[in-house]
Amino acid sequence: SFIIEERSFMPCEDLLYGRMSFKGFNPEIEKLMIQMNSRCKEEEIQVDDKMEADVSDEEMARRYETLVGTIGKKFLRKRDQRVLQDEDEDGNSNTRPSKKAKKKFLKPQD
């Protein structure tokens, strides 16, 4: 048989939380009372409140869309930057015979 010695009284008698407030004397403690005492019950009521965001999700998505492009451009090499500029300027593909945008490494032909 397993006997565990426990020195505290808390698990024995299922005591409540020590801080209490009544009739709205301290609203924060009243909220805490509900939270703490509901933890004793079988289900833990997950406090399901979305934090109120300063920036809405939509705006966040829009901002991110443009942000990724801007920051990405910072890290392009010079050649790529020029290509990007060309692409922006004329929407249609260039009339000149297309130069290779990115010069791949050409193996030396013997």
Place this chain on the structure above:
Amino acid sequence: VTKCGLLRHRQAGGGAAAGGAYWVDSQQKRYVPVGGDHVIGIVTATAGGAFKVDVGGSEQASLSYLAFEGATKRNRPNVQVGDLIYGQFLVANKDMEPEMVCIDSSGRSSGMGIIGQDGFLFKVSLGLIRKLLAPKCEIIQELSQLYPFELVLGMNGRIWVKAKTVQQTLIIVNILEACEHMSAEQRRQALAKLSGN
């Protein structure tokens, strides 16, 4: 250590306890620090990175500066000598000085920390505290009907009460002290007299 009292038993099957529990329900006034208990302490000294807190045990407990929510090395908690602290024991065995913290295992304060200004602190026996903290305590329910007030119960036998006026505070203090020796009927009579006034 021997204790005398009633042997109590709780069946297995409760949501919290895994197996049945037996304990001796005894009456005593002197508190022995036990890990995990929430207690009210009085700050007596600030000594080298930690506060010395008197919890009514044989030794003073130590409370580190960093054991508060949102405390960093630069951001010290605003605690003076003589303040009241509600915290829980981290470590408390008979070989070492007990250690207290005002923060729970997930890092939040959840109601612990400095107890505010005003209010009244007094000492009762440990049995009364356990009775008051029982899940359905009539005393607390009846008192809560009277006036708005705030109550902090420490497992070390200390209770702190704060109500709107000094008189109301003292009334609550007297009821709590006396209800250990009153029967339920006497208590109801006393409360009825008060709410009548």
